[in-house]
Every structure is written in C-alpha cells, then in structure tokens.
Amino acid sequence: MELQSMKLxxxxxxxxxxxxxxxxxxxSDASAHYRFLPFQGGALSNDVAASSTAPNRDMQEILDRIxxxxxxxxxNFAENVIGYMKRLENNLLWSNIKVxxxxxxxxxxxxxxxxxxxxxxxxxxxxxxxxxxxxxxxYCHRLSKASLHQMSYQECAKLxxxxxxxxxxxxxxxxxxxxxxKASDYDVPYRTINGSCNNKNRKHxxxxxxxxxxxxxxxxxxxxxxxxxxxxxxxxxxxRIVVSSLIQTGxxxxxxxxxxxxxxxxFLEHDLCRSATAVAIHTDSPIECCSKEGVNxxxxxxxPFCSPIxxxxxxxxxxEGVTCLSFVRSIPAIRSDCTFGASDQVNQxxxxxxxxxxxxxxxxxSDELRSFVNGKLATSTFEKRSYLPLSKDPTxxxxxxSNMSTCYESGDTRVNFQPQLTLMxxxxxxxxxxxxxxxxxxxxxxxxxxxxxxxxxxxxxxxQKITYSEWIxxxxxxxVQEKLARSFPYRSDSDGSVSxxxxxxxxxxxxxxxxxxxKLYDEERRANESIFMRNYFHNPGILRHExxxxxxxxxxxxxxxxxxxxxxxxxxxxxLYTNGKFxxxxxxxxxxxxxxxxxxxxxxxxxxCGLNEASDFTDFKDVMKEQDIAALQRIYSSAADVDLIIxxxxxxxxxxSLFGPTFSCILQxxxxxxREGDRYFYDNHDQPKPFTTEQLHQIENVTLARIxxxxxDNIKTxxxxxxxxxxxxxxxxFSCSSDEIPKxxxxxxxxxxxxxxxx
Numbered sequence: 001m002e003l004q005s006m007k008l009x010x011x012x013x014x015x016x017x018x019x020x021x022x023x024x025x026x027x028s029d030a031s032a033h034y035r036f037l038p039f040q041g042g043a044l045s046n047d048v049a050a051s052s053t054a055p056n057r058d059m060q061e062i063l064d065r066i067x068x069x070x071x072x073x074x075x076n077f078a079e080n081v082i083g084y085m086k087r088l089e090n091n092l093l094w095s096n097i098k099v100x101x102x103x104x105x106x107x108x109x110x111x112x113x114x115x116x117x118x119x120x121x122x123x124x125x126x127x128x129x130x131x132x133x134x135x136x137x138x139y140c141h142r143l144s145k146a147s148l149h150q151m152s153y154q155e156c157a158k159l160x161x162x163x164x165x166x167x168x169x170x171x172x173x174x175x176x177x178x179x180x181x182k183a184s185d186y187d188v189p190y191r192t193i194n195g196s197c198n199n200k201n202r203k204h205x206x207x208x209x210x211x212x213x214x215x216x217x218x219x220x221x222x223x224x225x226x227x228x229x230x231x232x233x234x235x236x237x238x239x240r241i242v243v244s245s246l247i248q249t250g251x252x253x254x255x256x257x258x259x260x261x262x263x264x265x266x267f268l269e270h271d272l273c274r275s276a277t278a279v280a281i282h283t284d285s286p287i288e289c290c291s292k293e294g295v296n297x298x299x300x301x302x303x304p305f306c307s308p309i310x311x312x313x314x315x316x317x318x319x320e321g322v323t324c325l326s327f328v329r330s331i332p333a334i335r336s337d338c339t340f341g342a343s344d345q346v347n348q349x350x351x352x353x354x355x356x357x358x359x360x361x362x363x364x365x366s367d368e369l370r371s372f373v374n375g376k377l378a379t380s381t382f383e384k385r386s387y388l389p390l391s392k393d394p395t396x397x398x399x400x401x402s403n404m405s406t407c408y409e410s411g412d413t414r415v416n417f418q419p420q421l422t423l424m425x426x427x428x429x430x431x432x433x434x435x436x437x438x439x440x441x442x443x444x445x446x447x448x449x450x451x452x453x454x455x456x457x458x459x460x461x462x463x464q465k466i467t468y469s470e471w472i473x474x475x476x477x478x479x480v481q482e483k484l485a486r487s488f489p490y491r492s493d494s495d496g497s498v499s500x501x502x503x504x505x506x507x508x509x510x511x512x513x514x515x516x517x518x519k520l521y522d523e524e525r526r527a528n529e530s531i532f533m534r535n536y537f538h539n540p541g542i543l544r545h546e547x548x549x550x551x552x553x554x555x556x557x558x559x560x561x562x563x564x565x566x567x568x569x570x571x572x573x574x575x576l577y578t579n580g581k582f583x584x585x586x587x588x589x590x591x592x593x594x595x596x597x598x599x600x601x602x603x604x605x606x607x608x609c610g611l612n613e614a615s616d617f618t619d620f621k622d623v624m625k626e627q628d629i630a631a632l633q634r635i636y637s638s639a640a641d642v643d644l645i646i647x648x649x650x651x652x653x654x655x656x657s658l659f660g661p662t663f664s665c666i667l668q669x670x671x672x673x674x675r676e677g678d679r680y681f682y683d684n685h686d687q688p689k690p691f692t693t694e695q696l697h698q699i700e701n702v703t704l705a706r707i708x709x710x711x712x713d714n715i716k717t718x719x720x721x722x723x724x725x726x727x728x729x730x731x732x733x734f735s736c737s738s739d740e741i742p743k744x745x746x747x748x749x750x751x752x753x754x755x756x757x758x759x
Contacts, residue, residue: 055143055147055159056146056147056148058146058147059143059146059147059159061146062139062142062143062146063143063159063162066139066163068166068167068168071131071135071163071165071167071168071340072167072168072169074131074132074134074135074138074340075127075128075131075165075168075169075170076169077130077131077134078127078128078129078130078131078133078134079127079169081130082126082127082130082281085281085282085304086281086282088303088304089280089281089282089283089285089303090282090283091300092280092285092301092303093280093283093285095301097288097297097301097303098285098286098288099286099287099288100288100292101395101396101399101401102399102400102401102579103292103577103579104294104325104326104576104577104578104579104582104583104584105288105289105290105292105326105577106399106577107399107537107538107576107577107584108277108326108327108328108577108584108589109277109286110397110398110399110413110414110416110538111413111414111417112274112275112276112277112330113276113277113279113286113413114276114277114278114279114331114346114348115209115276115348115361115362115365117208117209117348117362118209118276118331118346118348119279119284119331121209121333121334121346122276122278122331122332122333122346123281124170124173124334125331125332125333125334125343125344125346126281126332127170128165128170128173128332128334128335128340129224129225129332129343131168131170131340132157132160132224132340132341132342132343133222133224133225135160135163135340136153136156136157136160136222136223136224139156139160140153140156140223143156143159144156152223153220153221153222153223153224154217154218154219154220154223154342155223156223157217157218157220157223157224157341157342158217158341160223160339160340160341161335161337161339161340161341161342162339163339163340164337164338164339164340165334165338165339165340166338170334170338173334173338174338176204177202177204177210177334177336177337177338178202178338179202179203179204180200180201180202180203181196181197181203185197186200186688187688188688189453189687189688189689190453190456190457190680190689191352191354191457191460191680193356193359193360193361193362193363193365193366194207194208194209194350194361194362194363195207195208195350195351195352195354195356195361198352198496198678198679198680199492199496199677199679200492200679201492201493205336205351205495205496205497206350206351206352206496206497206677206678207350207351208347208348208349208350208351208356208361208362209333209346209347209348209361210333210336210346210347210351210497211332211333211334211335211336211344211345211346211347211497212273212333212344212345212347212497212498212499212500212503212504212597213336213495213497213498213499213500214344214499214500214501215499215500215501215605215608215666215669216501216600216604216605216608217342217600218342218343218344218500218597218598218599218600219598219599219600219601219604220342220343220598223341223342224341224342224343225332225342225343225598227307227595227596227598228595228598228599228600228601230636230637230638230641231637231638231640231641232637232638234637236595236636236641236643237635237636237641238309238310238312239309239585239587239588239589239591239592240309240311240314240325240585240588241635242588242591242635242643242646243573243585243587243588243591244314244315244316245631245634245635246566246631246632246635246646247566247567247568247573247587248566248567248568249567249568249569249570249573249574250567251515251562251567252562252563252565252567253515253560253561253562253563254513254560254561254562254563255560255725256724256725257474257513257560257561257658257723257724257725258556258557258558258559258560258561258722258723258724258725259420259513259514259515259518259555259556259557259559259560259561260556260557260561260704260722260723261471261474261475261513261561261658261723262510262513262514262515262561262562263420263421263423263424263556264424264466264467264470264471264704264723265471265475265507265510265513266421266510266511267357267421267424267425268353268467268471268507269503269507269508269510270349270357270412270414270421271349271353271354271355271356271357271463272349272351272352272353272498272502272503272507272674273347273349273498273502273503273507274347274348274349274361274412274414275330275331275345275346275347275348275503275504275593275597276330276331276345276346276348277328277329277330277331278305278328278329278330278331279328280303287303287305287306287328288326289302289303289306289307289308289324289326289327289328290308290324290325290326291324293321293322293581294317294320294321294322294323294324294325294581294582295321295322295323295324296308296310296323296324297324303328305328305329306326306327306328306329307327307328307329307592307596308324308325308326308327309324309325309327309585309588309589309592310323310324310325311323311324311325316574317574317582320581320582322582325584325585325588325589327589327592327593329596330345330346330593330596330597331345331346332344332345332346333345333346333347336497342598343598344500345500345596345597347497347498347503348361349361349412349498351496351497351498351674352496352674352678352680353460353463353464353467353674353678353681354460354678354680355411355428355456355459355460355463356411356412357410357411357412357414357415357425358377358410358411358412358425358428358429358432358459359411359456360411360412361411365411366411368409369389369409369410369411370452372448373448374436374437374440374448374451375436375439375440375446375448375449375450375451375452375453375454375455376432376433376436376437376451376452377389377429377432377433379429379433380408382544383544383546385549385713386429386430386433387408387426387429387543387544388408388409388410388415388422388425388426388429389408389409390406390407390408390409391407391408391409392409394406394407395407397409397413397416397538398416398538398539398540399537399538399539399577399579400538400539400541405539405541406540406541406543406544407538407540408422408425408540410425410429415540416538416539416540417537417538418533418536418537418540419518419531419536419540419542419543419548419552420518420552420555420556422540422543423543423549423552423553423556426543426549426711427553427707427708427711427712428459428463428707428711430710430711431459431462431707431710431711432455432456432459434710434711435455435458435459435744435746436451436452436455438746439451439454439455439746439749442746442747442749442750442751443749443750443751454749457680457682458699458744458749460680460682461682461691461699461702462699462702462707462744464681464682465682465699465700465702466702466703466704466707467671468481468484468485468671468675469481469485469700470703470704470721470722470723471723472484472485472671474658474723474724475657475658475659475667476657476658476659476664476667476668476671477654477655477656477657478656479655479656480657480664480668484668484671484672484675488672488675488676488681488684489676489684489686490676490677490678490679490681490684490686490687491676491677492679494673494676494677495673495677496673496674496675496676496677496678497673497677498670498674499666499669499670500597500598500599501599501605501644501666502666502667502669502670504590504593504594504597504599504645505590505594505599505644505645505648505663505666506648506659506663506666506667506670508590508593508645509564509590509645509648509649509659509663510564511568511572511586511587511590512562512563512564512565512566512567512568512649513561513562513563513564514533514562514568514569514571514572515533515559515560515561515562515569516532516533516534516569516570516571516572517530517531517532517533518530518531518533518552518555518559519555519558519559520547520548520551520552520554520555521551521554521555521558521559522551522554523554523715523716523717525554525558525726525733527555527558527559528551529551532571533569533571533572534571534575534578534583537576537577537578537583538577547713549712549713550712550713550714550715553708553712553715554715556708556722557705557708557718557719557722557726558725558726560725564649564653564658564659565649565650566628566649566650568586568587571583572585572586572587573585573586573587576589587645590645591643591645591646594643594644594645595643599643599644600644601640601641601642601643601644601647602642602643602644602646602647602648602662603639603640603642603647605644605647605662605666606623606647606661606662608665609661609662609665609666610661610665611623611661611662614639615639615640616639617629617632617633617639619639620632620639620647620650623651623652623660623661623662624650624651624652625650625652628650632646632650644662647662648660648662648663651663682696682699683696683699692748694748695748695749698744698745698746698748699744701742701743701744702742702744703720703721703722703741703742704722704723705718705719705720705721705722705741706741706742706743706744708722709736709741710736710743715736716735716736717733717734717735717736718733718734718736718741719731719732719733719734720734720740720741
C-alpha cells in the first residue's frame with residue numbers, strides 16, 4: 001500500500017505546488033474518455049483502437065503493484081488539497097475580485113456560465129482530475145525508467161486509464177455512469193428532456209452534463225491537465241498574437257450563401273454543445289481573472305482556474321490600456337469509463353439533436369419554459385405579438401443596466417447573444433405553439449402533457465430534417481448529404497456523444513461566416529438599414545421594434561454570408577461582449593479553449609482524417625495556400641504546434657463542401673453518430689412510437705423557408721433554399737401561401753392513439 005503512507009502527506013505543500021503550477025500557466029480542466037477513430041472512406045469509424053503503449057514486463061510489475069488502497073489514497077489526497085482552496089477563494093471574495101455586470105467578463109459568463117447540475121458533477125470531476133495528476137506524478141517517472149524509451153506523460157496517462165475509481169470514494173459516480181434504465185423506461189414514446197435512457201446499454205450516454213467524447217486521446221503536457229506545449233517544449237504562441245498576426249477584419253462576402261447558413265450553424269451548435277466555465281469550488285462565485293478595466297491582477301488575486309490571455313504590443317487594445325483578457329477554464333467531467341487519466345470537459349447540452357436550446361436540458365428548465373396550457377410554451381406579448389418569455393433577472397441574464405430592458409429566456413442562456421440568434425429562437429417558439437394549437441383543435445381529447453410531447457417530437461423532427469437535408473448539403477456537399485439522408489438504423493453500440501473537436505473547433509469556426517453589420521430588408525428585398533452587432537450583444541430589445549423581426553428574417557435569407565476563412569468581423573475579433581470601451585476576441589478565446597480542452601494539434605487530426613502525415617510546414621501544401629503556410633511558419637515554431645481551429649480555417653474547401661478535408665471529416669463523423677446513435681431520431685422505425693408513413697412524408701416536406709414564412713409577423717415571400725441567395729432562375733422568390741413552399745399537414749396526426757402515452 002505504497003500510497004497509504006502519504007494519504008495526508010503535506011497537504012499544504014500539495015496545494016502550494018498545485019497553485020504555483022496553475023499560476024505558471026499549466027492548469028487545464030479537461031478529463032478525457034478517449035476514442036481513436038481511424039479515417040475510413042470519408043468518415044471516422046467508431047472502432048476503438050488499442051493503446052500504442054504496450055507495457056513490458058518491468059512496467060507491468062509496477063502497474064500490478066498498484067492496489068485499490070493506493071488509488072483511494074490519491075483520491076483522498078486530492079480531496080484534501082482541494083479543501084485547502086477555501087481560504088484562497090474567501091480572500092478573493094473579501095477583496096471584491098468579482099465579475100461586474102455589463103463588462104465583457106459578464107458577457108462571457110452569460111454564454112458559458114454553469115448550471116447547478118454542472119457544478120455538482122464538476123466538483124467530483126475536479127477530485128478525479130487532481131487524483132489522476134497525483135497518480136501520474138508518482139508513477140510516470142518509474143514507468144519511464146522501466147520502459148525502453150523516455151515515456152511521455154501522455155503514454156503514461158493511457159496506462160493509468162486501466163485503473164477505475166471503483167473502490168474509491170468516487171465509486172458512486174462510476175455506478176451512475178454504468179447504470180442502465182429499467183426496461184419500462186425504454187418503452188416510453190418520447191425522449192427525455194435531459195437525454196437519458198436513449199441509449200439501450202448506458203442510461204446516461206448522451207445525457208446533459210456528461211463529458212464530450214474524443215476522436216484522439218487528449219494532449220496535455222503532463223498527461224492530465226497541463227496545456228499542450230510546443231514541439232520545442234516551450235509554450236505555444238499567445239492566442240492573441242496568433243489572431244493579430246494571421247486574422248484579418250475585412251469583408252469577404254460569399255457569392256452563393258446567405259447569413260441564414262451562419263445562423264442555422266450557430267443554432268445547431270447550441271443544440272449539441274455548451275461548455276461551462278469553472279467557478280469557485282467552495283463559494284460557487286463566478287471567477288474574474290483581470291480587472292474590470294482589462295488590466296492584469298496581481299498574482300495573489302488570480303484564481304487557480306484562471307488562464308487569462310495577456311496582451312502586449314497590441315495596437316487595438318493598447319488604445320484603451322487593455323493588457324488582460326479574462327479567460328476561465330472549463331469545468332471538467334469524469335471520464336465516461338470512470339477511469340484515471342487525461343481530463344474531459346462537461347457538455348451542458350444533451351448530446352442529441354433534440355431541440356435542447358429551445359426546451360432546455362433539464363426537467364427543471366423545461367418546466368420553467370412551459371405554460372402548461374394546451375401543450376404550449378410560455379411566451380411574452382408585446383403589441384399583440386408573441387415573443388420569448390421575459391427573463392426574471394434581466395440585468396444578470398443580459399448585458400443591460402435596467403430591469404425594464406428587454407431580456408429573454410429560452411432553453412439555452414445564449415439566446416440573447418445577438419438579435420439574429422434571438423430571432424431564430426423566437427421563430428421556433430412560435431412554431432411550437434402554432435403546432436400545439438392546431439393539434440389541440442384536431443385532438444380535443446389530448447391533455448396538456450400529450451399535446452406538449454407530441455408537438456415537441458414534431459418540432460425536433462423538423463429541426464433534424466432541415467439539418468440533414470438542407471444544412472448538410474450546403475456545408476458538406478450534395479453527395480455527402482445524399483449519403484446521410486438515407487435512413488440509418490439505430491445502433492446501440494454507436495456513441496452519439498459530441499466530440500470535443502467538433503464542439504471546440506469545427507463548430508466554433510462558423511463564427512467566420514458572421515457579418516458585423518446585419519442589414520434590415522423590406523419585402524422587395526431592399527436593405528434600408530443596418531445595425532452594428534457590437535451594440536446588441538446580450539441586448540435583444542431591438543427585436544420588438546416595429547418591423548424589425550421580419551426585416552432581420554429577410555436579412556438572414558438575403559444578405560451574403562461571409563466566407564469560411566481567416567477574415568472575421570471586427571465586432572467578434574475586437575468587440576465581443578463590449579462594454580463600450582473594449583471587448584473580447586472570440587477566436588483568441590476559441591484557441592485558448594481548445595488548448596484548455598486538450599485538443600491535439602492540427603497535424604494529428606489531418607492524419608486521422610486520411611491526409612498525408614505532415615512533419616513540416618511544406619507538407620500543408622496539399623490543402624493550403626502558400627501564403628497561408630508562410631504565415632503559419634512565422635507564428636508557430638513547428639508544424640506540429642498548429643492549433644486545430646487555425647489549421648481547419650486555412651484549409652481550402654473540399655469539392656462543394658464549405659470546409660476543408662479535416663473539418664469535413666470531423667463534421668461528417670459527428671453527424672453520422674448523432675443520427676445512428678439516437679434511438680428517437682425521427683425516421684428510426686425501431687422506437688417505441690415511430691411516425692407513420694404519412695407523417696414521415698409530411699416531415700420530409702419541411703424546409704426552413706416554411707418555418708420563417710409561418711412564424712414571421714408578416715413575411716410574404718421567401719426562396720425555397722434559404723441558405724442560398726435569391727436567384728431568378730435557380731432559387732426564385734415564391735409567395736409564402738404558395739404550394740411551392742410545402743406546408744406540414746397536421747391532419748395526419750388526428751386521432752393518434754393517446755392511450756399509448758403513459759404519464
């Protein structure tokens with residue numbers, strides 16, 4: 001029992017070393033359940049490859065000597081170390097180091113703040129993370145000496161992942177992750193709000209507040225949580241330097257696509273992924289890593305979970321004296337197999353395409369959003385028009401300074417991020433209530449619960465159909481869309497969990513499509529006004545102004561999307577969540593988050609996706625322009641250092657895909673698993689209550705054009721393919737009352753058997 005003797009060994013020294021290492025920039029909260037998914041025919045398979053680290057006899061002897069008591073000792077040690085953080089966190093409270101309303105940090109907190117469920121699970125995950133780190137610290141050096149080469153911490157972490165938390169104080173969490181639902185729970189006709197009991201083998205697979213999956217084993221320089229370093233072992237380049245050296249804030253509009261493509265991409269992202277920033281362990285207080293003026297704090301005021309981006313010699317920020325951009329690391333998640341090893345991050349959304357951004361990811365949130373009358377969602381009314389429900393705490397949920405200002409609620413706290421996103425939420429709230437109202441007339445014998453659940457499953461089916469028919473054909477190309485449009489049989493062995501690479505890199509790159517000046521269009525598709533996005537972050541009141549909702553909707557389907565490239569709107573690169581003085585940089589934060597989440601480098605993902613192995617910058621020529629390769633060479637010390645999101649943005653589009661080959665590969669893998677791993681996917685016949693053939697035919701007619709037509713205030717015309725610009729010959733405008741934009745005929749839901757529904 002080698003570790004028992006150090007059960008409480010020098011806990012003060014332990015936390016001191018931990019905090020010092022964190023302040024040196026090496027803390028990262030990400031716990032990793034990994035999966036190696038080799039590239040096969042344009043998609044990633046779900047077969048888990050064996051670890052490349054095979055222990056020899058001497059190494060195996062060391063591993064065999066590790067007992068349950070030893071493992072429990074590391075957990076106890078971790079609990080003691082974390083306990084000693086209480087004094088530090090109280091000192092920060094007493095020193096008034098906090099997030100101030102209206103600041104950019106407040107905007108970040110609104111978008112990535114944790115729900116209470118994430119906090120509860122995150123505390124256990126932090127113990128697991130610290131215990132894993134302790135285990136690696138003790139054994140990696142010994143294993144390295146016993147091996148035939150200098151073992152990396154990553155290799156050591158893979159070996160340690162053979163040990164589970166069973167037998168430790170965290171074993172209850174393992175029991176939860178491995179639990180199955182009762183047989184009767186699998187016969188329920190409607191999916192749960194939180195995603196549980198979807199997978200037949202694992203009750204909690206795909207559930208909200210579980211960890212992201214991995215396509216590649218996490219890359220942490222200490223094997224557990226220290227951010228990836230350069231191939232030269234030096235720190236990677238500062239994210240802001242990467243952005244200011246590489247990214248341009250120009251206007252590069254697409255000739256083909258509209259802003260609706262950007263908006264649906266963001267709406268879809270919010271359905272599938274929502275990371276959570278850590279808060280103080282003992283007080284649950286939000287963490288601030290810089291002063292509210294954007295200046296560095298003295299080290300004693302910097303929380304261990306901070307990883308601020310320090311800004312030096314930056315022309316944009318120097319004008320306002322800003323030297324510090326506050327970034328708080330993500331809440332970790334216990335690995336899905338409940339083992340020691342590298343860290344994962346919690347996903348607050350369900351991992352299924354199930355409208356969780358509308359309905360919420362917990363029963364508590366869902367109940368808050370319902371009216372409990374005729375199956376409808378709760379709404380607010382302004383000048384006889386229906387809008388999202390109003391926030392009960394507007395100055396907290398939005399970046400506004402008056403409780404009289406407009407701030408909305410929905411299933412996702414990012415609903416108010418910018419007016420176009422709020423518009424999309426509003427259209428789908430109205431769609432739900434429109435369908436519920438018609439179903440109530442067709443089936444007056446249905447109670448509120450049946451009406452709500454039947455409406456919800458129709459709305460989810462509409463969203464799934466739009467995504468797999470219209471959106472995928474645009475972002476991945478027609479041939480891939482035709483492949484994915486076919487009915488995929490449900491596979492209980494298919495893990496539909498969202499991959500960290502998809503959530504933290506691929507879907508974050510779509511911010512490049514945004515335009516910083518959304519235009520308002522009249523019915524003749526003439527732009528008569530523009531708004532600056534920077535003035536409306538978490539400030540959606542403009543949506544209630546006369547005619548603005550329809551004008552914004554027409555703008556989404558008329559104004560050109562920007563291209564997916566290294567050109568970003570200035571409002572996102574320099575003015576994100578601005579307080580009028582300065583704002584944040586979305587891409588710098590995405591870079592920092594990718595490192596925080598342990599994403600391996602771009603070169604490893606491109607190899608995974610079947611491209612030639614790149615050992616030098618010149619090897620990028622197969623997918624990048626020479627001038628972009630030269631720019632990378634000026635920023636990074638090695639090709640092996642390039643961050644995934646940067647490499648993906650620089651790849652030339654593949655065929656008729658929006659993305660280059662690496663992002664196309666990761667995206668295609670995700671969309672296959674999202675479909676075949678979802679027992680309740682709309683066209684899956686092997687679910688408790690499948691849609692009838694006639695109902696499926698109606699769902700196949702659904703388009704985003706029809707959703708906009710039916711739920712705007714007074715939109716009269718729309719093109720059928722709203723992701724593409726209006727074209728007189730190829731994509732003309734039609735009257736919203738025309739059969740050219742088919743309607744969902746709800747008569748086929750009349751007299752469905754309500755006795756089947758058990759509540």
